[in-house]
Each structure stands twice: as structure tokens, then as C-alpha cells.
Amino acid sequence: MRDIFLRACKGEKTTPVPVWFMRQAGRYLPQYQKIRGKADFLTMCKTPELAAEVTLQPVDILGVDAAILFSDILIPLEAMGAGLSFVEGKGPVINPPLRSLADLKGLRPIEPEEDVPFVLKTIKILRRELSGRVPLIGFAGAPFTMATYLIEGGTTKSFVNVKRMLFSSPSLFRSVLDIITKVTISYLSAQIKAGVQAVQLFDTWAGVLTRHDFRDAALIYSKRIFDALKKMGVPMIYFVYDGGHLLDLIRLSGADVIGLDWRTDILAALKSLGNDVVVQGNLDPCLMFLEDERLRERIARIIEQGLSAKAHIFNLGHGVLPEVPPERVRLAIDMVHELSS
Amino acid sequence: MRDIFLRACKGEKTTPVPVWFMRQAGRYLPQYQKIRGKADFLTMCKTPELAAEVTLQPVDILGVDAAILFSDILIPLEAMGAGLSFVEGKGPVINPPLRSLADLKGLRPIEPEEDVPFVLKTIKILRRELSGRVPLIGFAGAPFTMATYLIEGGTTKSFVNVKRMLFSSPSLFRSVLDIITKVTISYLSAQIKAGVQAVQLFDTWAGVLTRHDFRDAALIYSKRIFDALKKMGVPMIYFVYDGGHLLDLIRLSGADVIGLDWRTDILAALKSLGNDVVVQGNLDPCLMFLEDERLRERIARIIEQGLSAKAHIFNLGHGVLPEVPPERVRLAIDMVHELSS
Numbered sequence: 001m002r003d004i005f006l007r008a009c010k011g012e013k014t015t016p017v018p019v020w021f022m023r024q025a026g027r028y029l030p031q032y033q034k035i036r037g038k039a040d041f042l043t044m045c046k047t048p049e050l051a052a053e054v055t056l057q058p059v060d061i062l063g064v065d066a067a068i069l070f071s072d073i074l075i076p077l078e079a080m081g082a083g084l085s086f087v088e089g090k091g092p093v094i095n096p097p098l099r100s101l102a103d104l105k106g107l108r109p110i111e112p113e114e115d116v117p118f119v120l121k122t123i124k125i126l127r128r129e130l131s132g133r134v135p136l137i138g139f140a141g142a143p144f145t146m147a148t149y150l151i152e153g154g155t156t157k158s159f160v161n162v163k164r165m166l167f168s169s170p171s172l173f174r175s176v177l178d179i180i181t182k183v184t185i186s187y188l189s190a191q192i193k194a195g196v197q198a199v200q201l202f203d204t205w206a207g208v209l210t211r212h213d214f215r216d217a218a219l220i221y222s223k224r225i226f227d228a229l230k231k232m233g234v235p236m237i238y239f240v241y242d243g244g245h246l247l248d249l250i251r252l253s254g255a256d257v258i259g260l261d262w263r264t265d266i267l268a269a270l271k272s273l274g275n276d277v278v279v280q281g282n283l284d285p286c287l288m289f290l291e292d293e294r295l296r297e298r299i300a301r302i303i304e305q306g307l308s309a310k311a312h313i314f315n316l317g318h319g320v321l322p323e324v325p326p327e328r329v330r331l332a333i334d335m336v337h338e339l340s341s
Numbered sequence: 342m343r344d345i346f347l348r349a350c351k352g353e354k355t356t357p358v359p360v361w362f363m364r365q366a367g368r369y370l371p372q373y374q375k376i377r378g379k380a381d382f383l384t385m386c387k388t389p390e391l392a393a394e395v396t397l398q399p400v401d402i403l404g405v406d407a408a409i410l411f412s413d414i415l416i417p418l419e420a421m422g423a424g425l426s427f428v429e430g431k432g433p434v435i436n437p438p439l440r441s442l443a444d445l446k447g448l449r450p451i452e453p454e455e456d457v458p459f460v461l462k463t464i465k466i467l468r469r470e471l472s473g474r475v476p477l478i479g480f481a482g483a484p485f486t487m488a489t490y491l492i493e494g495g496t497t498k499s500f501v502n503v504k505r506m507l508f509s510s511p512s513l514f515r516s517v518l519d520i521i522t523k524v525t526i527s528y529l530s531a532q533i534k535a536g537v538q539a540v541q542l543f544d545t546w547a548g549v550l551t552r553h554d555f556r557d558a559a560l561i562y563s564k565r566i567f568d569a570l571k572k573m574g575v576p577m578i579y580f581v582y583d584g585g586h587l588l589d590l591i592r593l594s595g596a597d598v599i600g601l602d603w604r605t606d607i608l609a610a611l612k613s614l615g616n617d618v619v620v621q622g623n624l625d626p627c628l629m630f631l632e633d634e635r636l637r638e639r640i641a642r643i644i645e646q647g648l649s650a651k652a653h654i655f656n657l658g659h660g661v662l663p664e665v666p667p668e669r670v671r672l673a674i675d676m677v678h679e680l681s682s
Contacts, residue, residue, distance in 0.1 A: 157496075158627075158662055158664075160662050160664050163625070164627060164630045164664070166627075167630040167631045167635075208604075209604075210603050210604065210625055211606060211609075212639075213625075242583065244585055244586045245585045245604045245605050245609065262551050263548070263549075263550075263551065263586045264586050265551075265552060265586075268552075268586065284504070284551055286499075286500065286501060286504035286505060286507075286508060287504075287508060289504065289505045289508040290509070291509070294508075298553075321499055321501050323501050323505070
């Protein structure tokens, strides 16, 4: 197996640097669109053959060094009893949103084998199909981010509902985060048992918190997950989007790898993280619109900065955008391999 | 006149610390809603008597130390020829968006006296009404932020259109920013001539840029504005939302006061800015949902951190939210005055 991703996760400087891209399985690929034309997004997530097929597409088409399970962070919320749908052009909707203790009582812990069997089946198919090629990454949403969707009822600009609960009903907020944390531990444990070889915890929204509130409302729950999973022995990645102001705290999470968005240079990030850390990132996905030579310069700079870390996994600072031509994505992957060889 | 705001802008540590809140004139106030019930948002902006009335409301109701002109950053774009509307629940829409050189040719520079006379008339009414009370702040959107609305056609999550133009059509992008910069200089000059006693440049979206791209796509244009206005002698504030990773660059803008959102502690910000700087900020607007004693602690901490700067103007890290009860806003203002006296 091409194992540079796993070796880098464990702190080894590899040649070349491993590369995978968030949302590498996605709408920018015509091969994905073809399947998406036949099934809606949630059906794709819940049909192991389809989910496995789109997971494999970027491995075949792009030559990435890791596959990441095709799924959605909100899948376990639905299994807990939340009303989940995806509205075209609007994104995920949770209806009704969680606003009270009574709403919380409508949520239950999950048994992954019974409640999300399709995820575990997808993983098993993928391990078989991937054998001898690249490792498989599993993932979940971090508790604060999951709570944000649950409490806001979808995406938000102001985060007023989730923060209002945090600030004016702290005990209810803690109960919500507690149950999500418990579910996430059981969900990721099941993914690992089913065969994923690394896990990433996505904290898409915790970057909207002050340092003080990140500690209380996000970090302690994410840390609880990493602490619980550590004994299972797979590398764990923590990605807090827009978390540049939180990096020294993120370092305390217990994760093996710290994901960085594009805002914070790797060198600036290492000032907060220390150099003895494995980092993952951090090309702005929009930079793939640059002409070749400029793109090469930007990728080279990131690879050079990554040398100052203990090890570096190349990635984007966020997901691949649907608007980017697939040949640009392939070119970027090739450049990473070439420039770090 | 209660001049602590202007004195702090000029670098004087005042007792108490001056305080005003972004969007202090807004939907959270029933007195605002009453007027808004009779006129749509754009009509309010364009009717000097109404705009002046809502500008004055927080001065009367909250006891803030500065008034800020009621208007919208997109007003000059409309005067340039862009098709602007405000869609309930969706925010501003520019239709058609600017995507090509042909679209750019549809935009023209403005003569503020002819194209936005209502803004200048509002300022004149306000200076008369405010005389002997508090200073009046004028404002504009910074060029990158204005270009984002123009090119995206409204708000966006991915910024793919504006960044695609920046990266794949840099010469068109520069032409767009050049005309916006020119218009902004003439617009703010006219505001100052009409009587505003300080100006704030809002760079709501420049925080989505890497440091490299912020320099090329935002900072040079904002700096051009501050350089051009410096001779007019009024304090100039630069607020880059979510700009924690850019602070040392923001320091080079030539602004007299640096606005901070809530993500970056003032002490952390001063490490990048140096201590010889006037800062404005930075309470998370959602913290007004805290119970009194906890809110007091958070405000006290910000005031204490502000003592390490050359001078400090208290503000929120973003605008007042419509969901916050006005009595909480009033309480926060009172606490700032009490805790810094």
C-alpha cells in the first residue's frame, strides 16, 4: 500500500509529501455528477455501493494518497432523531431545530451497527476495493459544529441561536454537547472497527468563538473524543476551520495532526503550535484558478513551510469547489508530488 | 460636546473609555422598527429625515459616545450604476453581477453632490441635531469588500467568483478595484466636507484572503484611501472583520484606529500591531445574552486589555444583532462607562 499518508500522520517526513483534498469526491467531477444525477445526496450517502464508488473516484482520477469516506457530518444527527434534509441551493436543514430541553429529549444515542449500518458497509467495501492502494480516512463533525447545525437548524451567519443557548442556557447547552460527544465517540469507534485507518474531526464552526468560549464550548468535547479513541491506535486529525486564533488551544486537543485553513501561513501557525507537530493544509481552494506557474509557486511555498513542522500532509484549506475544473485539481496534486520529491 | 471618542481616536487614554456599537441604529430597536414599518431599507437610507432620525435613536436611547451615519456600504455602488436591491431574508443583491470587462464599462465614477445628495443632506441635518452632544462618524465599504458584493452579486460563502477574477483575470480585477477606490475617496471626502468628524472603512470580507493576497487585493487599495484622506484631518478607522491573521499588515494601512472583531483578544492583537496603536473593539455581540455578572466580567476584561493599547474605543466585534433586547444593549453601554471610570 502507498502508505505515505499514514507515515506522515505518525510524524515521519516523507518523500513525496502525501496529499489528499477535502471534498475530493464531489461535484466538480463529472463522474460524480453522473451518479448524483441518478440519486439525491442523502441517498448516495446511504447506499454503500454508490458511496464507495464516489469515494474511489478521486483515487483513480487524481492520484491522491488517501481516500476519505463519502458521507456527511450530519448523518449521525439524523440517526439520533433530528429531521435532516438537503435543500438545493440552501444546504442542510434540521427541522425542527433544537431550542429547548423538550427538543433535546427527542434525541437518542445511537448504535452504529443498527442506526447507520450503511456507513460501516461502505467502509468494508472500500477497504476491500482499496487494498494495496491508499489508506481510508473516516470522519465526523466535532460536537460544537454538530450542535450549531442542530440548534440553528442549518447554516447561519450570526450563530445567534447556538451562542444564545451557550450564554443564556449553559446547562442545556452542555447536555446537548454531551449527547453529541457520546454519539460521536461511538460513531467513530464503529468506523475504526469497520476499517478506517485514520479519522478527521471537522470543526467547521468553532472558529467563530473567542478563545475563552472555544475552550468551554468546543475544545473540551473534542478532546473527550480524542481521549476516548486514542487507545484504538489510528491517527486522528483535528480541523478547526478559521481557527488561527485558537491554535495553541487546538494543540491541547490530543489530536495527532492539526488541520490548517489557508488564512494562517504554516510558519505563523507553528509559532502557536510549536514545531513538534504534524500539520495538514493549506492551499486556498480558489488558488487553483491561478495560471500554472503562479500555482506552482504557491504550492512550493506551502511545501517549503511544511518542512518546518514535524511532518506535513498537503491539503486544501477547505473543500474543493464545484467551480474548479478537474484537470486543475489533478495538476495541483501532481505538482505537490513533483515539488516534494 | 462629549468628545471622548475623538480624543481616544487621537491616541488619548480617556476616562471613561468611549463606546459606540456597530449597527447601533438597527432592527433590535422598536423605535427603528416603527420607522422601518413605513419605509423599506433603501428608502430609509435615501430619505435624509428618516436616516437622521434612526441615526439619533441610539444616542438618545443608549447613551453612546458617537453617532454613526445610517446608510449602507453599497449605496455608492448603486450610484455607480450597479443594480442594487435588498431581498428580505437574503440580504443585498447586485444584479447583474460584474463578471467581465464589458460589465465594468457599465460602471461610472460618482459626483457625490449629484449622485448621493441624500447622504450629504443627512450628515448636515445630523451635525445640526447633534451639536453639543457627540461626534458623527461617516463610513464606506473598503474596496475588496465592495468588489466582493459587485462580483459575487450578493453575499457568498465560498468567494469563488471574486477570487477567480483575482487569480485568473488579475488585470480586470485591478481595474474594478481601481474604480471603486477612486469612488470611495470621493465619497468619503464629500462626507467629511459635509461634516462627519471621523470615518470608518469596513472591510467585511478581506479576512477570507491569505496574507499574500490581502496585500495585493485589499490593503493597497485601502491604504490609497487613507493616504488620500489623511490631509483632511479627521480620524480614520479600519475594520477588517475576521482579520486576526492580517494585523501586522493592517497596521501598514495608514488608519489611525484599528477595529478588532471578537476572535482575537486585544492583547494577542497588540502582539502583531505593537502597543503604540489605538484599537476599537471587541465584545462578541452574542455575549449580551450572558447574565449580568458574567457580562460585566467579559466587558471588564476587554477594558483591562485595552489599557495596554495607546488608547481604546469600546465596540462590538461585529454589529448589534436584531435578536438582542435593547435593554441588554443599554446595560452593556452603561457597564463600559461604569467599569472604565
